[in-house]
Amino acid sequence: MFLNVFSNPRLGKWIIPGAGIIWFLGCFLLLRYEGLELEEAFTDAFFLAVGFIGGVGILDQVFSLYSPQGRNLWLVFLLPVLLSLLLVISHRYLLTWWFSEEDFYLEHLNNSFYLRWAVLAMAEQFVALLALVVSKLERQEELSRREAQMLELSKEAELAQLRQQLQPHFLFNSLNSINALVVAQPHKAREMVLLLSDFLRGTIRKDIQKWEVLAQELSYLKMYLDIERVRFGHRLSVEFFIGDEADTAKIPPLLIQPLVENAIKHGLYGVTGEVKIEIDCRKEGGYLIILVKNPFDPTYVGLEGTGFGLSSVERRLYLLFGRKDLIQTTNSNGFFEVQIKIPQYL
Structure with a gap:
């Protein structure tokens, strides 16, 4: 709507009559x-x-059906001039008939014809320009609101996709381990199936939009x-x-698991003997700091993975907070560390 601000049921109820009253008093x-x-004056x-109010109403009806843009903006100036x-x-014709015997008034009416036209045309043009500005601001606001909604929907869709990737990624690794244990250690394979069933029962229906307290996430x-201990025994x-x-700090669900899975993968492969993975959680300022540390042999050449673990966490943090500085990795002295910071102000 071009003049929606004036035809709005709540605003138009007062703006149009109010403008008409002001116009009447000024002219009177x-x-x-x-x-x-x-x-005569009244x-x-x-x-x-009445003509002024009617002109605003006509402009409202005309421009509500057609909003001039670009080269057609001249209509904003021409139509008010022609309408006025x-x-x-x-x-003029109406009042000439009404006061046909009042010579002084008729002379005044004829002499002020162009002045009346100019004043009314300027007023109508002002109304049209004001409505044009309001209309553009409303369209810009609506466009910004739609872009924000589309961005939010896109974020939610990508977060859901990451969640859908996370479960199969872990599930395939577990099934491969069960397959390896079926023949050599069938009792451990059965134990792993039961543990996997309990884990999936508790996590597969998690709402990725609902945050967990850290204690629940750690459970x-x-x-x-x-x-994983069924797979690696005393080594882990x-x-x-x-x-x-x-x-008691809040954390997005299943955010730590990919980090620990990555630590196990790169910590136990290529390293002989027992491997200790450290998980340090603390509150610092307005952040929950989580540090995952594992031994790492840079000289070991093993099977390359998809890199899903760290990349999924980094992407989730960016989608949630719009920041890329919430995850840091270091590799020194034979240890690989991943630190993430989760803002607690949301």
């Missing part, structure tokens, strides 16, 4: 100042106000580690360091 006082009688001002000319001519992480050792008040 001016005509009285020029020496017209009370009846009637003249009344019909001018038609209204002034109609006003699912420990279920995952129980599954995990130590937790939970700082004060950290266990």
Whole structure:
């Protein structure tokens, strides 16, 4: 709508009549100042106000069906001029008939014809330009709102896609391990199937939009580690360091698991003997800091993975917070560390 601001049920109810009253009072006082009688001034001002209100209504109807843009903006200037000319001519003929015997008034009416036209045309053009600005601002606001909605929907879709990737990624690794244990150690294969069933039952229906407290998230992480211990036995050792008040901090669901899975993959492959993975969680300022540390042999050449673990966490943090500085990795002295920071102000 071009003049939607004036035809809005709540605003138009007061703006159009209010503008008409102001126009009537201004014309009435001016005509009285020029020496017209009370009846003449009142009637003249009344019909001018009716014409002004009618012109606004006509512009509203015309431009609500067609909004001029680009080269057609000249219509914003031409239509008010033509419309005001038609209204002034109609006003002149009507009052000439109404006060046909009032010579002084008729002379005044004829002499002020062009002045009336110019003033009414300027007023109508001002209304049209004001409505044009309001219309453009409303369209820009609507466009920004739609872009924000599309961006939010896109984020939600990508987060859902990452979630759908996470479960099969872990599930395929577990099934491969079960397959390897079926013949050599069938009892461990059965144990792993039961643990995997319990883990999936608790995590597969998680709402990725609903955050968990850290304590709850770590309970699912420990279920995952129980599954991995079936694979690696005594070689896998995990130590937790939970700082004060950290266990009540909020965290997106299943955010730590890819980091630990990555640590197990790169920590146990290529390293002989027992491997200890450290998980340190603490609150610092307005952030929950999570550090995952594992031994790492840079000289070992093993099977390359998809790189899904770290990349999925980095992408999720960016989608949630719009920042790329919330994850850091370091590799020194035979240890690989991943640190993530989760803002707690949301």
